Amino acid sequence: MILLILLLGLGVGVLVGLLGIGGGVVLVPAMVYLLRMDQHLAQGTSLLILLPPVGLGALLGYWKHSQVDVRAGIICAIGILVGGYPGSLIAIPLSPRHLKGLFGCFLMLTAVLLWRKRQPQKVPTSGQSGEAASG
Amino acid sequence: MAENTARDAGILVVACVSGMASGLFGIGGGVLLVPFLVLLFAFEQHRAQGTSLVALIPPTGLLAFLGYAKAGYVSWRIGLLLIPGVFAGAILGAAVAKKLHPRRMRQVFAAAIFVLGVWQALSAWGG
Numbered sequence: 001m002i003l004l005i006l007l008l009g010l011g012v013g014v015l016v017g018l019l020g021i022g023g024g025v026v027l028v029p030a031m032v033y034l035l036r037m038d039q040h041l042a043q044g045t046s047l048l049i050l051l052p053p054v055g056l057g058a059l060l061g062y063w064k065h066s067q068v069d070v071r072a073g074i075i076c077a078i079g080i081l082v083g084g085y086p087g088s089l090i091a092i093p094l095s096p097r098h099l100k101g102l103f104g105c106f107l108m109l110t111a112v113l114l115w116r117k118r119q120p121q122k123v124p125t126s127g128q129s130g131e132a133a134s135g
Numbered sequence: 136m137a138e139n140t141a142r143d144a145g146i147l148v149v150a151c152v153s154g155m156a157s158g159l160f161g162i163g164g165g166v167l168l169v170p171f172l173v174l175l176f177a178f179e180q181h182r183a184q185g186t187s188l189v190a191l192i193p194p195t196g197l198l199a200f201l202g203y204a205k206a207g208y209v210s211w212r213i214g215l216l217l218i219p220g221v222f223a224g225a226i227l228g229a230a231v232a233k234k235l236h237p238r239r240m241r242q243v244f245a246a247a248i249f250v251l252g253v254w255q256a257l258s259a260w261g262g
Contacts, residue, residue, distance in 0.1 A: 017232060020188050049221060050196050062229060082154055083158065086155060106160055
């Protein structure tokens with residue numbers, strides 16, 4: 001059991017580094033299906049795992065190749081911190097069944113977003129491209 | 136300067152939305168941030184991923200986490216066991232990402248996530 005958990009962490013970690021995501025989107029279903037957790041417990045545990053800087057080592061890899069916009073990153077961190085609390089207020093009173101179903105819909109939405117190709121060098125009218133605003 | 140401010144404000148709004156999802160679904164939020172940065176703010180893919188990792192370094196989920204902890208929805212033992220693996224795996228993944236043209240990889244991941252999503256929704260509401 002412990003070995004399974006350690007390996008699960010390693011597998012999720014590879015995705016974290018590879019895709020630049022937190023990993024919760026994989027951790028939560030993995031804990032629900034492989035470790036038989038209930039949906040709320042899996043989500044709370046996922047948030048616990050994401051408290052320490054689990055992506056730090058991966059970030060250094062991107063940093064060395066100057067693939068980081070620090071300014072945008074800090075703004076994103078503030079936004080996530082602020083948005084997280086109201087999100088949890090919505091989730092906690094929901095029935096586990098509906099929360100699980102909503103999570104499924106959310107996964108489908110993120111899949112569609114991830115699948116979409118990068119727009120071919122179309123610089124939006126407002127603001128500069130990511131490359132121009134270096135960190 | 137004004138253009139930069141508008142861009143920053145836009146990124147802040149998008150990040151708040153990702154934060155809502157983070158609290159609602161117990162995730163980091165990067166899975167939304169990365170596509171948003173690429174699609175809405177014309178970030179190059181690798182750069183969006185590196186930037187998302189910056190946003191995940193501080194404990195941004197702290198407020199949401201406290202909500203879950205108060206309600207008793209945290210398994211400390213399993214959570215603490217998962218942390219070292221995620222940390223080590225992430226370094227490995229970042230090393231591989233540099234060598235990969237990540238679009239194919241991302242699409243495989245997206246397909247897997249989609250199937251997982253359908254499964255979750257069906258097992259909750261179907262039957």
